[in-house]
Amino acid sequence: MSAPHRVVIVGGGFAGFNAALGLGHAPVEVTLIDRRNFHLFQPLLYQVATGGLSPGDICAPLRHVLKDHHNVRVLLGDVHTINIADRTVTTDTIELPYDTLIVATGASNSYFGNDAWRKFAPSLKTIEDATEIRSRIFSAFEQAECEPDPAKRKPLLRFLIVGGGPTGVELAGAIGEIARDTLRGNFRNFRPEESEIMLLDASTRILSPFHEELSDKAERALIGLGVRCRTQVRVKAIDAEGVDIETITGMQRIESRTVIWAAGVKASPLGQSIAAQTGCETDKGGRVRVLPDLTIPGHPEIYVLGDLANLDLPGVAPVAIQQGKYTAKAIQAKLAGNPVSNFHYRDHGTMATIGRKAAVADLGGMRFDGLPAWLAWLFVHLLYLVGFRNRVLVALQWGSQFLTYNRGARLITDDKD
Amino acid sequence: MSAPHRVVIVGGGFAGFNAALGLGHAPVEVTLIDRRNFHLFQPLLYQVATGGLSPGDICAPLRHVLKDHHNVRVLLGDVHTINIADRTVTTDTIELPYDTLIVATGASNSYFGNDAWRKFAPSLKTIEDATEIRSRIFSAFEQAECEPDPAKRKPLLRFLIVGGGPTGVELAGAIGEIARDTLRGNFRNFRPEESEIMLLDASTRILSPFHEELSDKAERALIGLGVRCRTQVRVKAIDAEGVDIETITGMQRIESRTVIWAAGVKASPLGQSIAAQTGCETDKGGRVRVLPDLTIPGHPEIYVLGDLANLDLPGVAPVAIQQGKYTAKAIQAKLAGNPVSNFHYRDHGTMATIGRKAAVADLGGMRFDGLPAWLAWLFVHLLYLVGFRNRVLVALQWGSQFLTYNRGARLITDDKD
Numbered sequence: 025m026s027a028p029h030r031v032v033i034v035g036g037g038f039a040g041f042n043a044a045l046g047l048g049h050a051p052v053e054v055t056l057i058d059r060r061n062f063h064l065f066q067p068l069l070y071q072v073a074t075g076g077l078s079p080g081d082i083c084a085p086l087r088h089v090l091k092d093h094h095n096v097r098v099l100l101g102d103v104h105t106i107n108i109a110d111r112t113v114t115t116d117t118i119e120l121p122y123d124t125l126i127v128a129t130g131a132s133n134s135y136f137g138n139d140a141w142r143k144f145a146p147s148l149k150t151i152e153d154a155t156e157i158r159s160r161i162f163s164a165f166e167q168a169e170c171e172p173d174p175a176k177r178k179p180l181l182r183f184l185i186v187g188g189g190p191t192g193v194e195l196a197g198a199i200g201e202i203a204r205d206t207l208r209g210n211f212r213n214f215r216p217e218e219s220e221i222m223l224l225d226a227s228t229r230i231l232s233p234f235h236e237e238l239s240d241k242a243e244r245a246l247i248g249l250g251v252r253c254r255t256q257v258r259v260k261a262i263d264a265e266g267v268d269i270e271t272i273t274g275m276q277r278i279e280s281r282t283v284i285w286a287a288g289v290k291a292s293p294l295g296q297s298i299a300a301q302t303g304c305e306t307d308k309g310g311r312v313r314v315l316p317d318l319t320i321p322g323h324p325e326i327y328v329l330g331d332l333a334n335l336d337l338p339g340v341a342p343v344a345i346q347q348g349k350y351t352a353k354a355i356q357a358k359l360a361g362n363p364v365s366n367f368h369y370r371d372h373g374t375m376a377t378i379g380r381k382a383a384v385a386d387l388g389g390m391r392f393d394g395l396p397a398w399l400a401w402l403f404v405h406l407l408y409l410v411g412f413r414n415r416v417l418v419a420l421q422w423g424s425q426f427l428t429y430n431r432g433a434r435l436i437t438d439d440k441d
Numbered sequence: 442m443s444a445p446h447r448v449v450i451v452g453g454g455f456a457g458f459n460a461a462l463g464l465g466h467a468p469v470e471v472t473l474i475d476r477r478n479f480h481l482f483q484p485l486l487y488q489v490a491t492g493g494l495s496p497g498d499i500c501a502p503l504r505h506v507l508k509d510h511h512n513v514r515v516l517l518g519d520v521h522t523i524n525i526a527d528r529t530v531t532t533d534t535i536e537l538p539y540d541t542l543i544v545a546t547g548a549s550n551s552y553f554g555n556d557a558w559r560k561f562a563p564s565l566k567t568i569e570d571a572t573e574i575r576s577r578i579f580s581a582f583e584q585a586e587c588e589p590d591p592a593k594r595k596p597l598l599r600f601l602i603v604g605g606g607p608t609g610v611e612l613a614g615a616i617g618e619i620a621r622d623t624l625r626g627n628f629r630n631f632r633p634e635e636s637e638i639m640l641l642d643a644s645t646r647i648l649s650p651f652h653e654e655l656s657d658k659a660e661r662a663l664i665g666l667g668v669r670c671r672t673q674v675r676v677k678a679i680d681a682e683g684v685d686i687e688t689i690t691g692m693q694r695i696e697s698r699t700v701i702w703a704a705g706v707k708a709s710p711l712g713q714s715i716a717a718q719t720g721c722e723t724d725k726g727g728r729v730r731v732l733p734d735l736t737i738p739g740h741p742e743i744y745v746l747g748d749l750a751n752l753d754l755p756g757v758a759p760v761a762i763q764q765g766k767y768t769a770k771a772i773q774a775k776l777a778g779n780p781v782s783n784f785h786y787r788d789h790g791t792m793a794t795i796g797r798k799a800a801v802a803d804l805g806g807m808r809f810d811g812l813p814a815w816l817a818w819l820f821v822h823l824l825y826l827v828g829f830r831n832r833v834l835v836a837l838q839w840g841s842q843f844l845t846y847n848r849g850a851r852l853i854t855d856d857k858d
Binding site for chain 2: 097
């Protein structure tokens with residue numbers, strides 16, 4: 025009997041995690057490497073950032089969810105080198121040989137070359153980002169309570185979200201709810217309802233990948249929560265006191281102590297490394313142009329999935345999940361000598377939530393909004409959340425939040441002290 | 442009508458928070474100042490440190506729980522100065538006058554003058570401490586999985602807890618459960634059941650404030666979870682690789698990558714400041730010797746409560762809670778011109794939990810252990826937990842953990858990245 029076929033998966037996000045699940049019990053030896061010991065359900069990260077859920081509720085320990093797949097080994101590590109000629113990957117502590125490699129290290133936020141802005145306007149990709157943003161939002165209200173001068177209170181109670189995609193819209197809506205409902209009656213010096221929340225976007229409308237009708241409905245729902253949408257606006261500078269924007273009528277300064285970046289995306293640097301070694305192409309966001317079977321030209325043993333891959337598909341969870349599942353099947357088919365068809369994305373649509381009983385959904389041409397879209401959003405997100413325990417905890421907290429408007433996980437934490 | 446009587450409470454722990462609750466709706470103007478925006482239920486902090494609960498589950502936002510007490514204002518701030526002659530307290534941003542002052546800033550861990558040890562052996566007082574310890578515990582197992590040499594794996598799988606009080610016992614028991622149950626089958630290179638957990642204490646037995654019979658039962662329960670108790674042991678040095686201890690037979694070195702400090706306690710520095718201004722006494726832990734009515738000699742307008750006060754009572758939550766309630770009543774009685782009796786602690790007993798279905802309790806001379814003590818422990822802790830939402834979430838997670846042995850909140854997080 026020959027040695028087992030070794031599959032190394034780099035990244036335990038939606039793509040890599042689903043590939044590992046799909047290869048569980050298959051006649052291959054799988055190693056899944058991730059920098060974190062948990063799979064993160066990113067679509068609900070904004071709820072951690074706004075105090076509705078706790079970090080543990082949207083994370084599943086990778087080892088636990090894969091423990092019964094005895095052919096899958098999980099390693100905590102940061103892969104810094106892929107050596108394609110030698111067929112090895114290297115972390116800080118270990119070098120691993122592979123027969124098939126799956127790279128699914130995703131993307132992080134891009135500040136379009138202005139990395140100095142990160143300090144003033146954090147973005148939302150990791151659990152640490154979420155708890156940092158949560159601290160900033162709730163600290164701003166706390167500082168406002170200590171500020172007797174109403175003029176100085178203004179920038180403390182003004183929240184800017186840069187980027188009108190689903191994350192920006194969901195964050196803005198949640199902050200709107202915090203100001204209007206969650207914190208109502210919590211302060212003695214000011215009314216949190218006075219807060220200004222602004223969503224800035226460079227294009228002509230928010231949620232530009234959605235149908236125009238839904239963008240419009242989303243904007244109206246946001247207005248109802250006190251959020252002002254400003255489109256055709258470009259951010260030119262960000263500092264500790266606010267932002268400078270360019271509008272169609274000229275430059276403008278907006279003072280704000282809480283700015284959140286929900287704009288650009290840039291692929292993990294491993295994409296560039298693969299391109300340099302194989303001559304494959306990357307797009308301007310650093311994503312690898314993959315073949316229709318998700319491998320790269322000349323290297324049928326290397327799969328690139330999820331946000332690191334460019335196949336002209338949106339960078340959303342369902343694409344990554346389907347790619348992970350496809351890849352697990354494709355590897356098994358190849359090993360069995362069966363033909364492998366190309367990856368085909370089954371688009372079930374897109375949705376975004378804006379607040380209580382408000383969401384927009386575009387499911388295969390069927391567009392709806394309001395309560396039905398919100399219920400659909402709740403259902404789909406609970407369904408895809410990994411781990412039964414997490415599903416129950418999240419459902420329960422949503423129920424409690426719906427009834428009481430309270431957000432119990434609104435801790436201001438830090439690493440000092 | 443005269444100006445309202447101003448009460449300033451420094452510290453939102455058990456004592457300060459209960460004083461604020463008790464003064465809600467009373468004819469006084471209350472300001473509660475805390476460094477954090479939440480009340481922390483410290484007795485369950487070890488469960489956050491061991492991945493059983495999320496930080497949000499044991500914290501209640503102070504503003505939210507006090508929002509209907511319209512005479513109570515909550516301020517986020519760090520009180521650095523109390524000026525007793527002028528009757529003011531000062532934070533970074535504000536100076537507040539008071540008519541009555543309640544100081545309840547508690548205590549932190551003491552390294553007996555060896556503050557350099559803190560870096561290698563964190564202690565458990567804040568939410569950040571808990572997530573830091575959680576990261577260390579679960580990272581040690583992750584590193585062991587990457588370590589092919591069994592000899593080098595040993596110190597990664599050895600956990601030392603210094604201090605055999607309730608916190609140390611509860612931590613050691615929880616780590617025992619993690620190694621034997623939670624992580625069973627999660628690793629491919631080693632069996633987590635091989636881990637060694639050691640509880641070190643300087644006295645002749647663990648849980649020395651409890652009756653000897655219970656110490657004995659606790660030790661046997663710990664042994665059942667793979668925890669070794671070493672008493673009459675003094676820690677002489679701690680570094681990144683392990684600890685040096687002094688035993689009755691001489692010095693010894695124990696290699697361990699995960700050391701947790703659950704030993705000494707030292708009072709908040711505000712105690713020293715009060716002593717310096719009023720000439721009142723402090724004990725060697727820095728706690729203020731208070732009069733039987735919890736005020737300090739010559740200053741009936743200053744109450745010192747909880748872990749900052751020395752009234753020859755143990756530093757446990759029930760003492761602080763009762764002192765907070767007493768003080769609220771005493772202030773109202775004084776203002777109404779009624780006589781005020783001294784504080785009297787109603788001791789309902791002590792308890793500590795060791796693991797699934799194992800605990801020890803000493804309730805007013807009635808000593809019991811095992812399942813009844815464990816159920817009593819669960820009941821009392823759920824009862825005292827602040828906030829209905831938290832109670833339900835904690836109950837649910839305990840139920841899930843009991844049935845599945847899983848700990849869903851075992852995230853390794855950090856502040857880099």
